[in-house]
Amino acid sequence: MAGKTLTRADLAEAVHRDVGLTRQESADMVQAVFQTLSDTLASGDSVKLSSFGSFQLRDKTGRVGRNPKTGEEVPIDPRRVLVFKPSQVLKDQIDKALSKKS
Incomplete structure (x- = not known):
């Protein structure tokens, strides 16, 4: 694929x-x-799929960012983000598949 x-x-x-x-x-x-x-995930719980990975919600705090074109400071609101963390089994499978291609 x-x-x-x-x-x-x-x-x-x-x-x-x-x-x-x-x-x-x-x-x-x-x-x-x-x-x-x-x-x-919408209810705020994490999802863990054995041998695949886990999906978690993380709260990010507000901060001050910069507009890259103008350099102007811009406030970034606090938000909740979805994070995926692959399992070691998945990482190993991907590494193995990629090393075969090389």
Whole structure:
């Protein structure tokens, strides 16, 4: 899949092919998984997927930034950001795959 973005439709097709559900059932299952992840994160909880990684919400404090063109100071409001931390298993898989390409 080099150079290609994995889409929701690709995931649904993989479920259809590997699990044997109908295309509609596969698409519904993928949608349900993403909805559960979104709902959990929206409620303020973290999501940990074993051997893949974890999604966490972090609160960033307000600060003063600068407009790079003008140098003018601009206040940046406090906000909540979503952070993904890959597991060591995922990191190892990626390193292994990339080292094969070299």
